Amino acid sequence: MQLKWLEDFVALAQERSFTRAAELRHVTHPAFGRRIRALEAWAGTPLVEREGSPVRLTPAGEVFLDSAEQIVRTLEQSQEELRAAAGRQAHTITLATGRTLARTVVADWLMQLQPVLNQHELVVRTTSMQQAALMLEQGQADFSLLYHHPTLAPGLDTRQFHYLHVASDKLVPVARADATGTARYRFERGTPVPYLAYARALALGRLVEDHLANHRQAPRLQRLVECDSADAVHEYALKGLGVAWLPWSMVHADCRDGRLAVAGGAALEIRFDVRIYRPKRRLSPSAEDFWHALQPA
DSSP states (O other): OOHHHHHHHHHHHHHOOHHHHHHHTTSOHHHHHHHHHHHHHHHTSOOEEOSSSSOEEOHHHHHHHHHHHHHHHHHHHHHHHHHHHHHHHTTEEEEEEOHHHHHTHHHHHHHHTHHHHTTSEEEEEEOOHHHHHHHHHTTSOSEEEEEEBTTBOOOOOTTTEEEEEEEEEEEEEEEEBOTTSOBSSOOOTTOOEEEEEEOTTSHHHHHHHHHHHTOTTOOOEEEEEEESOHHHHHHHHHTTSOBEEEEHHHHHHHHHTTSEEEOSOGGGOEEEEEEEEEESSOOOHHHHHHHHHHSOO
């Protein structure tokens, strides 16, 4: 079965003439006739009455016409959709990252990179740090935006990928502020403090747990809740449920406006960098435009 046989048959049913249908299909009359006979051989029954004019379909041909028209129409629609998708893909940039970085660093980019994003579409895929790195390795993303810290290793082969440092941030212990602007919970010697923890599956969770496990003056914490969403932990802290280590980029406005307050000194802060990784091979023009826009002036 060939698609052109179905298209020939539909054209013949419309024109009711071998000559006009052959002209419409841009083939000779004999070649057109051979293709109709090939379709009948595939169907195992005659589809066209060859006696008389105009051409008539056999009862089997009338039944088959609906199926042929539907198949041709469906394939034409699919082809149009594929072409449209290819056109969109040529102007699409895919970035794999974590939910917290999508909210902070990427949100800032959306404001700063307006000239580039006016011409291209940025598709942000949020997932774990390991999965974001894997998506880059498997070609499912043009870029991966990842935390960088000795505790966190994305494991990307430096022979195949390179990176650009795009931001520095820190995790700061914060709690709801009281009427005086002081953190409701303080790290006082011997007194456990309600602790809003990240799931260790999160990169931020591994950073905090490693930092506290190796800090000689780590405060006593009473683990109140564990969550795999920094946004949710942020909300819990705003509700006054306990202390949380949150990115400064996420909470500096809350601290400035008196909703949250820093609950510990600089020694309890955890500093980290943010890097964007890409393959060393050349990417699409859209992705290369995006990468160029990220370069320092």
